Amino acid sequence: MNTADLGLPVDVPSTALFTDQYELTMLQAALKAGTAERRSVFEVFTRRLPEGRRYGVVAGTGRVLDAVENFRFDAGVLGFLRERQIVDEATLDWLAGYRFTGDVLGYPEGEVYFPGSPIMRVEGSFAECVLLETVILSILNHDSAIAAAASRMSSAAGSRPLIEMGARRTHELSAVAAARAAYVGGFTTTSDLAAGFRYGIPTVGTSAHAFTLLHDTERDAFRAQVDALGRGTTLLVDTYDVAEAVRTAVEVAGPELGAVRIDSGDLLLVAHRVRQQLDELGATDTKIVVTSDLDEYAIASLAAAPVDAYGVGTQLVTGSGHPTASMVYKLVARAESDDPRAPLVPVAKKSSGGKTSIGGLKWAARRLDEDGIAEAEVVGTGAVPAELAGRQLQVELVKGGEVLAREPLDVVRDRHIAARAGLPLSATQLSRGEPVLPTEYVQVPSGN
Numbered sequence: 001m002n003t004a005d006l007g008l009p010v011d012v013p014s015t016a017l018f019t020d021q022y023e024l025t026m027l028q029a030a031l032k033a034g035t036a037e038r039r040s041v042f043e044v045f046t047r048r049l050p051e052g053r054r055y056g057v058v059a060g061t062g063r064v065l066d067a068v069e070n071f072r073f074d075a076g077v078l079g080f081l082r083e084r085q086i087v088d089e090a091t092l093d094w095l096a097g098y099r100f101t102g103d104v105l106g107y108p109e110g111e112v113y114f115p116g117s118p119i120m121r122v123e124g125s126f127a128e129c130v131l132l133e134t135v136i137l138s139i140l141n142h143d144s145a146i147a148a149a150a151s152r153m154s155s156a157a158g159s160r161p162l163i164e165m166g167a168r169r170t171h172e173l174s175a176v177a178a179a180r181a182a183y184v185g186g187f188t189t190t191s192d193l194a195a196g197f198r199y200g201i202p203t204v205g206t207s208a209h210a211f212t213l214l215h216d217t218e219r220d221a222f223r224a225q226v227d228a229l230g231r232g233t234t235l236l237v238d239t240y241d242v243a244e245a246v247r248t249a250v251e252v253a254g255p256e257l258g259a260v261r262i263d264s265g266d267l268l269l270v271a272h273r274v275r276q277q278l279d280e281l282g283a284t285d286t287k288i289v290v291t292s293d294l295d296e297y298a299i300a301s302l303a304a305a306p307v308d309a310y311g312v313g314t315q316l317v318t319g320s321g322h323p324t325a326s327m328v329y330k331l332v333a334r335a336e337s338d339d340p341r342a343p344l345v346p347v348a349k350k351s352s353g354g355k356t357s358i359g360g361l362k363w364a365a366r367r368l369d370e371d372g373i374a375e376a377e378v379v380g381t382g383a384v385p386a387e388l389a390g391r392q393l394q395v396e397l398v399k400g401g402e403v404l405a406r407e408p409l410d411v412v413r414d415r416h417i418a419a420r421a422g423l424p425l426s427a428t429q430l431s432r433g434e435p436v437l438p439t440e441y442v443q444v445p446s447g448n
Contacts, residue, residue, distance in 0.1 A: 015067040016077050016098075018135040021086060027127055028091040036094075036127035039335040041344065041361050044106070044120035044140060046113075050148075050322035052432030055423060057151050057416060058119055059181045060143030061109035065403045067135045068100050100128050104398035107364070109407065110184055110416035111393060112423065114377045116439040118362040119327065121394065126334065133329040141327050142174065143181040145319035149296070150185025151420060152320065153312060155428040156300040157186075161309045163204055164190040165291070166317030178317040184412050187312075199409055206261070212239040222252040232258035234289060237274070238265065246274055250281045259287035259308070267292060268305050275306035295320050296430055333361050346381070358441065365391040366437075374422050377437045382444035 030036035049056055073081075073095040081087060081095070102124020113119050120136065122129045154162055164182040167175035172194075179195030189202045196203035207225055215221040222235055231253045237245035237260045249257055260278070262270050267290045278286050287308035295315035302310075315321075330349065335342040346359030360381035365388035369375045378388060397405045420427065427436040 013070065014072045014074055014077060015070050015135050016073045016095075017080070018067065018138065019131060020134045023131050023133060024081070024087050024091065024095075026130055027094070028087045030126055030130075031091055031094060034338070037125045037338045039340065039342070039344065040124065040126040040129050040331060041333040042122045042129050042133070042329055043118045043332045043362065044122075044136065044327050044329050045116055045118055045357075046325055046327045047355075047357075048115050048326065049435055050145075050319075050326070053148065053322070054427045054429065054433055054436040055148075055151075055420070056113045056117075056325060057144055057147040057185055058107045058109055058111045058113055058140075059147030059184045060139040060177070061106060061120075061397065062406060062409075062412070063139045063143065063177065063180070064120070064136055065104075065397060065406060067139060068104070068132060068398065069403055071098065071100060071132065071135070073098055094127070098128070098131070099401060100124065100132065100398070101401040102128055102398070103396070103400065105394045106397050107393050108395050108405070108412075108415060110412040110414075110419065112416075112419045114435045114437050114439050116358075116379050116441070117377055118364050118379060118394065120397075121361070122329075126331075137327055137329050139177075141324045143177055143184075144325040144327070145323055146178045146181035146317065147185040147416070148325070149316055149320035149322070150182040150187050151416065152296040152428075152430065153294075153299055153310075153316065154186025155420070156296045156303070156430065157310055158303070160307065161188040162186065163188070163289075163309060163311040164192070164195075164313075164316060165311045166313035167192040167194075169314040170317040175317065180409065182316055183409055184416055186413065186417065187316075191311075201409065206234045207236055209236060209239050209263075212236065218245055219248050219252060222249055226253045230258075231256040234259040234261050234287075236261045236263065238263050238270075242270060242274065243277060246277050247281065250278070250283045250286075255282040255285070257283055257286045259289050261289040261291060261311075263291045265292075267298075267307075268302055271302070271305040271307050300430055328357075330357050332357070332359050360443075364393045365389075366393060367391065367440075368422075372422070373424055374437055375424075377439045378442060379439060380442040380444055385442075385444060 078092055104122050106120035164179050164187045175192055176195045179190040179192045180199050183201050189204045191205045195201050212218055212221040225233055235249045271288055274288055289309045290307050291311035293314055294310055294312045299310055333344040333346050335344055348357045348359030362379055362381055363384050365378045366374050367376045367378055424436050
């Protein structure tokens with residue numbers, strides 16, 4: 001299945017060079033040593049959440065599936081590697097036929113995670129799995145960070161919709177990924193047309209201060225916008241004097257005016273004044289949209305204000321202070337030989353400074369209390385205890401190189417809302433704290 005199967009209008013180009021050079025030099029050395037084809041298991045996890053965060057959000061899985069499927073070394077890419085003498089001819093010959101033929105399991109996109117959660121597991125030969133490290137981490141680290149910030153903001157916003165509008169505050173391609181991740185985290189629309197085109201996210205947008213400044217008077221600007229876009233448009237009312245602008249907006253559009261946008265000043269105070277003025281002018285159904293460098297804390301502070309929607313840019317696309325999820329991709333098991341029947345043995349790095357990892361192929365389940373609320377993230381090796389068998393979190397994403405789990409974004413978004421609702425209430429507190437669920441490690445004999 002490719003992107004066209006979900007009606008997406010853009011195919012993903014080759015992702016083969018979205019990697020670090022050492023992935024290829026390790027491949028060359030492993031091919032020469034005869035260990036490249038050993039069956040291997042890599043896991044993606046994070047050792048800790050960003051400081052003060054209560055949970056993480058898995059986002060970017062759909063983009064990872066595209067990246068894996070399109071990891072191809074075409075003639076141009078191979079020519080670049082040959083010209084730079086990155087690897088030898090034997091390795092180039094191997095890369096020319098590269099196709100990922102292994103399996104990928106992982107938390108479904110939109111699910112929440114905690115320190116040590118085996119968010120994604122990649123199984124196959126060492127050669128085919130090691131090449132995917134950088135592209136998988138770059139996608140998951142970015143998108144999960146944005147989705148976590150978006151989730152906190154949508155929780156703070158309650159039932160009020162959120163508009164993603166951060167494209168001008170980040171790289172043009174990361175802006176598209178950020179809009180997608182924000183939608184997963186609970187945002188409802190984006191201003192970025194590329195995100196709407198690629199992923200089907202609803203788009204919105206009206207005018208900026210430049211449009212008002214273009215015209216001789218504010219009234220002329222409002223009249224032009226209403227004539228072009230209709231009375232249901234959103235008029236920006238803080239270019240000059242807010243009270244005068246609101247009065248003019250209602251005079252031009254009538255009480256059917258869709259919304260006004262406030263982009264500066266004391267938003268709490270101004271929103272109350274604007275709401276009172278709109279109501280006195282008979283525009284009781286006109287909405288108030290606020291923007292101006294909002295984050296989850298500013299959104300929470302406006303909970304009592306008569307605000308109908310929020311537009312968020314800079315703080316969202318930078319992860320609200322945490323632009324990465326700090327995930328890692330580690331080899332946790334490998335076969336004793338090239339024999340496909342050779343048993344897997346656990347392997348793990350031993351290091352000081354908090355960089356140790358736990359070897360072995362892991363499962364994950366979420367234990368619930370008697371009220372059906374999550375009380376622990378259980379991560380284990382070996383057999384899954386019977387009482388947790390129905391609570392396993394990992395699902396098949398790729399089997400034998402074939403993608404199994406592409407999903408519409410609305411499904412992913414709904415999954416996240418449900419997953420967040422299943423956490424203890426303290427998960428949505430904005431105050432700093434520890435992860436809302438403890439991670440419990442268990443080792444159960446496999447019975448073999």
